[in-house]
Amino acid sequence: MKLLFEHKIATLDSYLFAGFMQRVGVAALPATPAGRTITVNDAHAKLGHCSKALARKAAQYYDWKLMRGGMPPCEECATGKGRQKDVVKDSDHIPSEVMGERFYIDIASIKRENSEDTGYSKMFWLLAVDEYSHMKFLWFLSRKSELSGVLRDFVKKCKGHNINIK
Numbered sequence: 001m002k003l004l005f006e007h008k009i010a011t012l013d014s015y016l017f018a019g020f021m022q023r024v025g026v027a028a029l030p031a032t033p034a035g036r037t038i039t040v041n042d043a044h045a046k047l048g049h050c051s052k053a054l055a056r057k058a059a060q061y062y063d064w065k066l067m068r069g070g071m072p073p074c075e076e077c078a079t080g081k082g083r084q085k086d087v088v089k090d091s092d093h094i095p096s097e098v099m100g101e102r103f104y105i106d107i108a109s110i111k112r113e114n115s116e117d118t119g120y121s122k123m124f125w126l127l128a129v130d131e132y133s134h135m136k137f138l139w140f141l142s143r144k145s146e147l148s149g150v151l152r153d154f155v156k157k158c159k160g161h162n163i164n165i166k
């Protein structure tokens, strides 16, 4: 970007150089006439997502009447501040060395290709993976509420095979 101070203004004993600058990106400002009632969030957005305090000051300056009430979280600001969590690259996790000590479970819904009854009534599948052996166990469930009963039976069965799930 290049700034030009191309206007030479003579004073009594020197010169003053001035340039013309055009404001861009604040097109919404003139659209809100003085005396108009707007929300704090509207003022915040019109003023380039400034702080609540600055929005109130500016509203006073432009003679906007601000509606009473707080300023709910601004979606644009939240998106701007938001950041994906770092993926853990180093972990202190000690993998299990005992069969059945630690299981990972996941449940997913099964979507039918068409709504016609195919005679297949199960809607969810439940997967359990043993951390040590990587052995997988799979169940099909009609309802998610069946999960606790299925897992309870599974723990009992494992105990019968001398595999103690904690």
Ligand SMILES: [Zn+2]
Pocket (backbone or CB within 6 Å): 044, 045, 049, 050, 074, 075, 076, 077, 078
């Ligand atoms: Zn904002």
